[in-house]
Amino acid sequence: EVQLVESGGGLVQPGGSLRLSCAASGFTFSSYAMNWVRQAPGKGLEYVSVISNNGVSTYYANSVKGRFTISRDNSKNTLYLQMGSLSPEDMAVYYCARVSAGTTLSGALDIWGQGTMVTVSS
Amino acid sequence: DIQMTQSPSSLSASVGDRVTITCRASQSINSYLNWYQQEPGKAPKLLIYKASSLQSGVPSRFSGSGSGTDFTLTVSSLQPEDYATYYCQQTYSTPLTFGGGTQVEI
Numbered sequence A: 001e002v003q004l005v006e007s008g009g010g011l012v013q014p015g016g017s018l019r020l021s022c023a024a025s026g027f028t029f030s031s032y033a034m035n036w037v038r039q040a041p042g043k044g045l046e047y048v049s050v051i052s053n054n055g056v057s058t059y060y061a062n063s064v065k066g067r068f069t070i071s072r073d074n075s076k077n078t079l080y081l082q083m084g085s086l087s088p089e090d091m092a093v094y095y096c097a098r099v100s101a102g103t104t105l106s107g108a109l110d111i112w113g114q115g116t117m118v119t120v121s122s
Numbered sequence B: 001d002i003q004m005t006q007s008p009s010s011l012s013a014s015v016g017d018r019v020t021i022t023c024r025a026s027q028s029i030n031s032y033l034n035w036y037q038q039e040p041g042k043a044p045k046l047l048i049y050k051a052s053s054l055q056s057g058v059p060s061r062f063s064g065s066g067s068g069t070d071f072t073l074t075v076s077s078l079q080p081e082d083y084a085t086y087y088c089q090q091t092y093s094t095p096l097t098f099g100g101g102t103q104v105e106i
Helices: none
Strands: A003-007 A010-012 A018-025 A034-039 A045-051 A058-060 A068-073 A078-083 A092-099 A109-112 A116-120 B004-007 B010-012 B019-025 B033-038 B045-049 B062-067 B070-075 B084-090 B102-105
Touching (some): A003 A092, A018 A034, A045 B084, A058 A068, B045 B062, B070 B084
Antiparallel strands (some): A068 A078, B033 B045
16 A cells, blocks of 8 residues: 655744654655645644655745755654744645656645644744 | 736635636646645645646645746645645746635535
């Protein structure tokens, strides 16, 4: 079964850091670009970041640029999001998602994880 | 950044109704437009990609159309399980922006 499972969410103080993980299974992870998308409570979807299948190319939304780092370990079939300088505006459910077209950075997202909640509060 | 505007933001419809949701891009995005369905408390699900291609496993009552700046998602006969929020997303250029969503109430 094709599956993405996020972990690492939790409560963090403003200014703190957190690393999210996304474990992939059921497909050749190294053949697909991967994304992080977030959703604040009661709000819509916000694109956060994308990484190419080989990890060479990345892109970040302006709202997280310089604070978040996306990475992947194809040997472990795992995607990461290192988040720093967190503020209450970063509080959201974070989803990882696969690009359906494979290596392109800008395709539709066909497989999503269940999400992990990040709460930023003192 | 390309802005995506959905309308309406919410709608109420009966089982069996034909429902249409529109999405407008702030500039031409050719056919690089996707539609997602998100049920309450669940992850989004891809319905339509490249404006009109039905994702595998999605019921044929869902269809998409449009190109350039104006797009439409149509549900030909609304079913109880279609209660959800629907989002459009452009994949023409980064950042790959989403519309604000349309909540469909049965």
